Structure formats: structure tokens, C-alpha cells
Amino acid sequence: MTGSSDAELIAAVLGGDIDSFSGLVRRYQDTCARFAVRMLGSRVDADDVLQSAFMRAFRGLRGCKDPEHFGGWLYQIVVNECRTYASRQRKREQRFPSAATAIETAVAPGSEEEVDLDVGGHIERALSALPTDQREAFLLKHVEEMTYEEMAEITGVSVSALKMRVKRACDTLRGLLDGVYHG
Amino acid sequence: MAENFEAKQSAEDAAFVERIASALRAAERAHQSFEKRLMDRVRVEGATLYPVRATSQTSWWRRERVLRISPIAGLALAAGISAIIAVSSISIGSRLSSGGTQSSATIQRASATDTVQLVRFVFVDPRASSVQLVGDFNEWTKGATSLKLTGAPGVWAVSVPLSAGRHEYAFIVNGTRWVADPLAVKSSDEFGTESSVIRVAALRKSET
Numbered sequence: 001m002t003g004s005s006d007a008e009l010i011a012a013v014l015g016g017d018i019d020s021f022s023g024l025v026r027r028y029q030d031t032c033a034r035f036a037v038r039m040l041g042s043r044v045d046a047d048d049v050l051q052s053a054f055m056r057a058f059r060g061l062r063g064c065k066d067p068e069h070f071g072g073w074l075y076q077i078v079v080n081e082c083r084t085y086a087s088r089q090r091k092r093e094q095r096f097p098s099a100a101t102a103i104e105t106a107v108a109p110g111s112e113e114e115v116d117l118d119v120g121g122h123i124e125r126a127l128s129a130l131p132t133d134q135r136e137a138f139l140l141k142h143v144e145e146m147t148y149e150e151m152a153e154i155t156g157v158s159v160s161a162l163k164m165r166v167k168r169a170c171d172t173l174r175g176l177l178d179g180v181y182h183g
Numbered sequence: 184m185a186e187n188f189e190a191k192q193s194a195e196d197a198a199f200v201e202r203i204a205s206a207l208r209a210a211e212r213a214h215q216s217f218e219k220r221l222m223d224r225v226r227v228e229g230a231t232l233y234p235v236r237a238t239s240q241t242s243w244w245r246r247e248r249v250l251r252i253s254p255i256a257g258l259a260l261a262a263g264i265s266a267i268i269a270v271s272s273i274s275i276g277s278r279l280s281s282g283g284t285q286s287s288a289t290i291q292r293a294s295a296t297d298t299v300q301l302v303r304f305v306f307v308d309p310r311a312s313s314v315q316l317v318g319d320f321n322e323w324t325k326g327a328t329s330l331k332l333t334g335a336p337g338v339w340a341v342s343v344p345l346s347a348g349r350h351e352y353a354f355i356v357n358g359t360r361w362v363a364d365p366l367a368v369k370s371s372d373e374f375g376t377e378s379s380v381i382r383v384a385a386l387r388k389s390e391t
Contacts, residue, residue: 025218060320
């Protein structure tokens with residue numbers, strides 16, 4: 001089934017061939033993982049969220065109105081799940097350090113923790129200091145390299161608001177990382 | 184002079200952002216057990232959600248189905264503004280005695296092959312011009328499930344096939360007003376938006 005289109009796999013699942021869903025999982029799990037890990041700053045949390053997002057997609061497969069664009073629909077679910085998870089986490093605990101603490105830990109090697117990812121802990125920590133909406137917008141724009149129109153469709157936020165969020169995110173990151181990168 | 188400065192600043196900003204973003208673009212892999220764990224869950228629910236399409240000669244419209252009609256009494260709101268009757272769940276099959284009747288036997292046979300149950304949602308508001316039902320079963324899509332006026336004034340209803348399990352739902356009145364069912368169990372999301380909860384019971388083997 002690896003050569004099957006998204007629409008063909010979905011039709012197979014709806015027809016009772018449940019295992020066809022694994023074709024969709026294999027196709028999208030890594031792309032979604034990158035966004036979720038960067039968004040949540042933790043592979044463990046990202047794994048939980050992705051399990052939940054894929055299950056939501058599976059349960060709501062009949063609601064995927066454009067099966068050829070399953071990826072975009074799934075991405076919408078992943079973004080929403082990440083948003084909800086981050087919001088819940090923020091309520092429960094002050095998971096992310098404040099901006100001031102973030103830069104402090106960013107330049108202090110040896111303070112490894114869960115968010116120490118391959119890409120360099122200092123960037124991840126600075127990213128985690130951003131408000132959720134700015135982090136989400138920055139990742140979609142500059143890491144997933146989406147257009148603002150695509151971002152608007154996925155997030156349900158207007159293009160102008162998204163542009164503002166991205167700009168603020170860039171300004172904050174610059175302030176946090178200037179000392180590390182010297183511009 | 185000022186333009187040169189702005190252009191230089193903009194180029195520096197772009198270079199800075201690109202430096203950060205390129206690091207974050209590094210590939211990330213889902214855990215090697217991710218697919219297996221997920222598919223284990225998918226297979227458990229899959230048989231109920233997406234049963235293998237029947238290949239028998241029996242047309243879908245001739246197959247027997249369990250009808251769960253749960254008219255929950257409407258709640259008249261203060262000042263007689265609106266009343267809501269929510270979903271309910273009166274399981275015809277489960278209320279029958281074990282001794283069974285002809286009806287019971289018919290329903291029991293149906294339950295062995297049909298796991299989706301029809302649930303009727305009723306909403307009462309004499310001033311409503313449109314009522315929509317949103318829930319996890321339609322991905323909270325506004326416009327996907329519209330209630331229709333019944334014979335009684337101000338009484339809107341729709342029947343929706345639901346799989347067994349817990350479902351969340353709400354009504355959208357006149358295209359904008361979000362209304363949770365006051366008589367049902369409430370569920371609130373992170374942003375304080377209330378929705379209602381209905382549980383559709385799984386049909387037990389003994390009922391078959």
C-alpha cells in the first residue's frame with residue numbers, strides 16, 4: 001500500500017481495511033514529529049500528542065472532506081493538539097522558563113534537561129521562552145516553510161495576525177540569542 | 184542613507200532567522216515503536232468505527248439497525264426565551280427484559296452486526312432561525328450537521344449515527360451562539376468553552 005495515494009488509503013480504511021491506516025501513519029509521522037517536538041520541547045510530550053492527534057484523525061476520518069489533502073487536514077489536528085497540550089501544561093506548571101531564565105540557561109552549558117535536542121539546547125530553550133502562539137507561528141513559517149495563507153488555513157488565524165506573531169517571535173529570539181550569535 | 188541602513192538591518196534579520204530556522208529544520212523521527220503502539224489502538228477501535236463493508240445481498244437500507252432515541256426533556260429557560268432538549272440515550276435494546284419479546288429479539292439480532300447507533304438530538308428554541316450540531320463525531324465542523332424543524336413549533340431535531348463511546352457535542356444557534364446542553368454532563372476545554380457529553384453504550388454480547 002506504500003504507493004497508494006492518501007485518498008486510496010482512506011477509502012480502504014473506511015471500507016474496513018483498518019491496517020491501511022498504517023500507510024498514512026508512516027507517511028506523516030516524522031513530519032508531524034518535527035513540529036510537535038519543536039513546539040513542545042520534549043520528545044516524550046510530542047509522542048503523546050501525536051498518538052492523540054493520529055487517533056483523532058483516525059476517528060474522524062469520515063470528516064476529512066478532501067482525502068487527497070489528508071496531510072493538511074492532519075496537520076491542522078496536530079497543531080490544535082499541540083496548542084491544547086501546551087495550554088494545559090502551562091496551567092499545570094510553569095513548565096517553560098521565563099525569557100530571562102531562558103537566556104541564562106541558554107549560555108550555561110552542562111545544564112542539560114529534557115529539552116536538550118540535537119539542534120542545540122540554546123535555540124530550543126529560547127524557542128520555549130516564546131508565548132505559544134508566537135512559537136507556533138514561527139515554526140510554521142520558518143521551519144515548516146509554509147506560506148501565510150497556508151498557516152491561516154491551518155491555524156484559523158488571520159494572515160495579518162500571523163505576520164505580527166512571527167515578527168514578535170523573531171524580535172524576542174533575537175533579543176535572547178544575540179549574545180550567543182552576535183547577530 | 185536611512186534606506187541603506189534599513190536594507191542592511193533587514194538582511195541581518197533574515198540571516199539571523201535563517202540561522203535559527205535551519206537548525207530547527209533538522210529531521211525528527213517518531214519513536215520506532217510509535218506506529219505499532221498507534222496501530223494497536225487503531226485496531227481496537229477500528230472494527231467498531233469502520234466495519235468491513237457487507238458483501239451480502241442485503242441492501243443497507245434493508246438491514247436491521249438499533250435505534251436509540253433519547254428524547255431528553257427540554258429545559259425552558261428563564262423568561263421563556265429558549266428551551267433546550269438535549270440528547271439522550273434510551274437504549275431500547277438494553278431496557279428490554281432478559282426474557283425478551285419479539286422486538287427484543289429483532290433488536291438483538293441487529294446488534295450483532297451493526298455497531299453504529301442512531302442518536303436523536305433535539306433542541307427547542309422558538310426564536311431560533313437555524314440550529315447546528317457540532318461534536319467530535321463531525322470534527323466540530325460548523326454546517327456539517329443541521330437540525331431540521333419538526334412539526335412542533337420551535338422544536339429542532341436531527342438523528343446522527345454514533346459509535347459506542349464518549350462523545351462531546353454542542354449546538355450552534357443562528358450561526359453564532361454556542362450552546363451546551365444544560366441537562367447533560369458538561370465538559371470544558373482549556374479555553375473555558377463548555378460542551379456536553381453523551382455516552383453511547385457498547386452493545387454487549389449478551390444482547391446479541
